Amino acid sequence: xxxxxxxxxxxxxxxxxxxxxxxxxxxxxxxxxxxGIVRGTRVRIIKNDMGGPLIISIGDGRLAIxxxxxxxxxVEEESKA
Amino acid sequence: MEAAQAIExxxxxxxxxxxxxxSGKTTIFNxxxxxxxxxGNWPGVTVEKKEGxxxxxxxxxxxxxxxxxxxxxxxxxxxxxxxxxxxxEKPDVVINIVDTTNLERNLYLTTQLLEMGANVVIxxxxxxxLKAKQIDINVAKFSExxxxxxxxxxxxxxxxxxxxxxxxxxxxGNKKPRVVQINYGKEVETELAALEQxxxxxxxxxxxxxxxxxAVKVLEGDQGILKxxxxxxxxxxxxxxxxxxxxxxxxxxxxxxxxxxxxxxxGFIGGLAKEVVTRRQTTEERFSMSDKIDRIVTNRYLxxxxxxxxxxxxxxxxxxxxxxxxxxxxxxxxxxxxVAGAWLESAGMPELLMSLIVDGIxxxxxxxxxxxxxxxxxxxxxxILEDSGYMARAAFIMDRLMHTLGLHGKSFIPLLIGFxxxxxxxxxxxxLENKRDRLITILITPLMSCTARLPVYILxxxxxxxxxxxxxxxxxxxxxxxxxxxxxxxxxxxxxxxxTSHFVMELPPYRVPTLKSTFIHMWEKGSSFIRKAGTIIxxxxxxxxxxxxxxxxxxxxxxxxxxxxxxxxxxxIFKPAGFGTWEAAVALVFGILAKEVVVGTLGVIYGxxxxxxxxxxxxxxxxxxxxxxxxxxxxxxxxxxVIGTIKRETxxxxxxxxxxAYTLVLGWLMAVLVxxxxxxxxxx
Ligand SMILES: Nc1nc2c(ncn2[C@@H]2O[C@H](COP(=O)(O)OP(=O)(O)OP(=O)(O)O)[C@@H](O)[C@H]2O)c(=O)[nH]1
Ligand SMILES: [Mg+2]
Numbered sequence: 150x151x152x153x154x155x156x157x158x159x160x161x162x163x164x165x166x167x168x169x170x171x172x173x174x175x176x177x178x179x180x181x182x183x184x185g186i187v188r189g190t191r192v193r194i195i196k197n198d199m200g201g202p203l204i205i206s207i208g209d210g211r212l213a214i215x216x217x218x219x220x221x222x223x224v225e226e227e228s229k230a
Numbered sequence: 231m232e233a234a235q236a237i238e239x240x241x242x243x244x245x246x247x248x249x250x251x252x253s254g255k256t257t258i259f260n261x262x263x264x265x266x267x268x269x270g271n272w273p274g275v276t277v278e279k280k281e282g283x284x285x286x287x288x289x290x291x292x293x294x295x296x297x298x299x300x301x302x303x304x305x306x307x308x309x310x311x312x313x314x315x316x317x318x319e320k321p322d323v324v325i326n327i328v329d330t331t332n333l334e335r336n337l338y339l340t341t342q343l344l345e346m347g348a349n350v351v352i353x354x355x356x357x358x359x360l361k362a363k364q365i366d367i368n369v370a371k372f373s374e375x376x377x378x379x380x381x382x383x384x385x386x387x388x389x390x391x392x393x394x395x396x397x398x399x400x401x402x403g404n405k406k407p408r409v410v411q412i413n414y415g416k417e418v419e420t421e422l423a424a425l426e427q428x429x430x431x432x433x434x435x436x437x438x439x440x441x442x443x444x445a446v447k448v449l450e451g452d453q454g455i456l457k458x459x460x461x462x463x464x465x466x467x468x469x470x471x472x473x474x475x476x477x478x479x480x481x482x483x484x485x486x487x488x489x490x491x492x493x494x495x496x497g498f499i500g501g502l503a504k505e506v507v508t509r510r511q512t513t514e515e516r517f518s519m520s521d522k523i524d525r526i527v528t529n530r531y532l533x534x535x536x537x538x539x540x541x542x543x544x545x546x547x548x549x550x551x552x553x554x555x556x557x558x559x560x561x562x563x564x565x566x567x568x569v570a571g572a573w574l575e576s577a578g579m580p581e582l583l584m585s586l587i588v589d590g591i592x593x594x595x596x597x598x599x600x601x602x603x604x605x606x607x608x609x610x611x612x613x614i615l616e617d618s619g620y621m622a623r624a625a626f627i628m629d630r631l632m633h634t635l636g637l638h639g640k641s642f643i644p645l646l647i648g649f650x651x652x653x654x655x656x657x658x659x660x661x662l663e664n665k666r667d668r669l670i671t672i673l674i675t676p677l678m679s680c681t682a683r684l685p686v687y688i689l690x691x692x693x694x695x696x697x698x699x700x701x702x703x704x705x706x707x708x709x710x711x712x713x714x715x716x717x718x719x720x721x722x723x724x725x726x727x728x729x730t731s732h733f734v735m736e737l738p739p740y741r742v743p744t745l746k747s748t749f750i751h752m753w754e755k756g757s758s759f760i761r762k763a764g765t766i767i768x769x770x771x772x773x774x775x776x777x778x779x780x781x782x783x784x785x786x787x788x789x790x791x792x793x794x795x796x797x798x799x800x801x802x803i804f805k806p807a808g809f810g811t812w813e814a815a816v817a818l819v820f821g822i823l824a825k826e827v828v829v830g831t832l833g834v835i836y837g838x839x840x841x842x843x844x845x846x847x848x849x850x851x852x853x854x855x856x857x858x859x860x861x862x863x864x865x866x867x868x869x870x871x872v873i874g875t876i877k878r879e880t881x882x883x884x885x886x887x888x889x890x891a892y893t894l895v896l897g898w899l900m901a902v903l904v905x906x907x908x909x910x911x912x913x914x
Contacts, residue, residue, distance in 0.1 A: 155481075178486070180732075187489065187492050200630065203627045211521070213626045
């Protein structure tokens with residue numbers, strides 16, 4: 150552990166990370182919470198073109214997340230296994 | 231009949247199906263009630279509540295299928311339907327359909343239903359997929375830990391549904407359902423207790439809601455719930471208390487209150503999951519099959535070409551496979567018209583009645599029915615698209631493009647649904663959280679070419695472009711889509727300024743559609759087309775026939791008939807578009823009632839038999855004016871059913887009128903543009 154904290158949208162495909170901070174904006178936060186993204190949630194980047202939306206995995210589920218939102222979610226990257 | 235009446239009078243048991251989007255609610259609803267509501271593999275298929283009935287153990291149960299929702303917070307219109315039903319209609323039992331392959335997220339809603347004190351029975355659905363992933367759930371333990379009944383189900387195979395009904399029936403006797411309490415931690419609990427005291431002193435609130443649950447919702451500041459509660463007095467005071475409490479807590483714990491509460495809920499859920507879930511697979515698969523497909527399908531360069539290819543394939547399939555059938559049906563109607571005519575004549579039928587049957591019904595309705603095979607085939611293809619999971623991917627692919635135009639990727643799903651029929655497409659806009667996005671989507675959806683317009687294209691493309699029929703028709707579908715996106719951009723820029731909202735959407739796993747379900751879906755949609763042919767199309771065609779015989783003594787379907795007058799009155803407008811004949815004009819006028827009627831009207835005017843119709847059309851149009859006519863049919867004024875739906879969904883005659891007006895202007899402009907430009911480059 151002990152990776153750096155950075156926006157979710159910056160992560161490369163295949164990387165794992167733990168959510169540290171959800172951006173502000175109450176509707177946004179609520180929606181993310183109820184869709185399973187809370188502080189401490191482990192996510193993996195399935196697809197990220199560094200432009201346009203990305204796909205992340207949370208457990209067995211897959212979420213599409215718009216770029217704007219992905220830049221507001223801060224995560225801590227897990228060091229490569 | 232009487233027995234049914236007696237059962238009717240007994241107090242009905244009401245069971246509501248609630249759960250996350252795409253968890254299989256409608257699938258289970260259909261198998262419980264024998265209904266045929268739309269099912270599809272993307273989140274947000276059901277957008278209104280649907281009811282059905284079921285008789286079990288001699289009791290009649292009213293089953294209510296609700297739109298999917300992730301919480302009771304209700305950001306969008308469809309979620310509000312689900313929230314309002316659960317909160318205010320108070321069904322006897324709530325069957326919570328849980329997608330077990332996403333157990334923890336699905337249980338987030340469950341915890342709130344349980345806190346509410348709803349009478350919950352859980353269906354652990356998709357257990358086949360769970361099994362395939364080598365994951366087990368200890369159902370007995372799960373049920374015991376939560377203190378409520380739970381049943382494993384496979385909605386698509388109708389497994390476990392009987393047991394589910396039995397459990398629900400048993401639960402109705404349960405007058406005091408177990409209220410699950412999550413411990414939110416000392417500091418939060420103190421504030422909750424204070425709020426609950428306040429709530430308990432408000433009779434109106436305690437009569438309707440569990441006080442503890444309400445305290446949590448108020449503290450959490452759940453806007454959806456608070457809006458729903460605005461009608462109760464004493465809420466203001468609660469909100470003042472809440473603001474103080476939130477300030478204290480956030481100061482004390484250094485976190486926002488929503489996250490604090492959600493953390494505890496997921497903590498509870500995680501604890502539960504740990505107790506009941508076992509994974510047999512030791513090595514974790516980093517990328518699933520769906521992920522691998524998504525790599526290609528949603529690729530930044532390949533995504534849109536693949537989408538276009540899929541569309542093209544869909545329409546090619548519709549023609550290539552449908553074409554031989556058309557010939558057979560045509561031959562049948564020609565033969566049938568002839569035989570019926572001869573028979574009626576020999577039976578001494580009055581000439582007028584004979585004309586009604588041969589020219590009106592066989593000529594008019596028959597000319598539409600010819601296209602049944604194509605329409606069924608298109609529905610077949612659409613149904614594969616809907617069941618596969620591609621719909622959500624299409625939204626994903628388009629999000630980048632739509633975003634730069636100021637629209638939302640999710641808006642693309644209603645547009646795609648529009649290929650089938652614009653009515654459910656307009657309704658699907660309910661899933662958009664932002665009001666402006668929703669209104670824009672409603673306005674542009676009618677530009678999507680629905681199956682009702684297909685007969686017009688096939689008829690005209692068959693008469694003029696038989697070599698490139700598929701390509702010509704594909705170009706029309708594409709034109710509709712491109713114009714929809716462009717108009718959306720214009721509306722966004724000039725009518726609804728403001729930032730774009732956020733895009734988050736669940737991507738369901740790809741599923742291979744079964745032949746059986748695809749056929750069932752095709753049949754459902756296709757038979758509604760046949761019903762339409764027997765009702766509205768039939769009625770309008772008869773009306774057209776009557777008008778072509780009036781005033782009394784006029785030559786049938788001539789310019790001097792009332793039909794001719796109407797057409798001649800409107801026709802000059804279309805002169806610049808190349809189809810300024812009264813026949814074309816009147817077909818478009820009546821086509822507003824239902825787009826198939828454009829063909830039906832021409833069938834009545836030009837007489838029975840599609841071969842005859844094709845020949846007549848080849849006389850009255852040129853290839854260029856035929857294309858302009860198809861463009862006009864595609865774009866101008868949505869049909870009556872869509873206009874009605876737009877009115878209902880926007881709740882405004884103003885916007886409804888605007889939708890009709892702008893599409894008319896756009897259709898005319900495009901048709902004129904096509905014709906004039908075509909002439910300029912020498913195509914005329
Ligand atoms: N493998 C599997 N698929 C299922 C099961 N139940 C439903 N499905 C599929 O899951 C998808 C979603 O089903 P729906 O019944 O439309 O889901 P819903 O909960 O009504 O969805 P919304 O109306 O969008 O909230 C469809 O493709 C179904 O065929 C199941 O038990 N196993
Ligand atoms: Mg549904």
